[in-house]
Amino acid sequence: QAVLVESGGGLVPPGGSLRLSCAASGFTFSTSSMSWVRQAPGQGLEWVASISAASHGILYASSVKGRFVISRDNAKNMLYLQMNNLQPNDTAVYHCAKDTKGSGRGQGTQVTVSA
Numbered sequence: 001q002a003v004l005v006e007s008g009g010g011l012v013p014p015g016g017s018l019r020l021s022c023a024a025s026g027f028t029f030s031t032s033s034m035s036w037v038r039q040a041p042g043q044g045l046e047w048v049a050s051i052s053a054a055s056h057g058i059l060y061a062s063s064v065k066g067r068f069v070i071s072r073d074n075a076k077n078m079l080y081l082q083m084n085n086l087q088p089n090d091t092a093v094y095h096c097a098k099d100t101k102g103s104g105r106g107q108g109t110q111v112t113v114s115a
Helices: none
Strands: 003-007 010-012 018-025 034-039 045-051 058-060 068-073 078-083 092-097 109-113
Touching (some): 018 109, 034 078, 045 068, 045 092
Parallel strands (some): 010 109
Antiparallel strands (some): 003 018, 018 078, 045 058, 068 078, 092 109
16 A cells, blocks of 8 residues: 655745655555645645656646756655745645645645745
């Protein structure tokens, strides 16, 4: 059974940075494409970024391109999201997931961007 556990969220001022982590277990992480999705208060799930199994293919939503960096460490079964220049509209619960629609996502980690 696949389990994804996110961490690293918090409260940051506009312009700040955070690094989210996702620990994966229960499936073959090293052969799986992975994604980050987020859900802002009162909104639906929004795809943020995806990375292929060997990190050769990386895609970002236009809203985060140039500010966020997705990466992975297959030896550690870990997925990461480095978030820079955070803005208030980045406030959301961030989930790692097995696809762009949020399948199998974990509980998520709260990111709040506020002065």
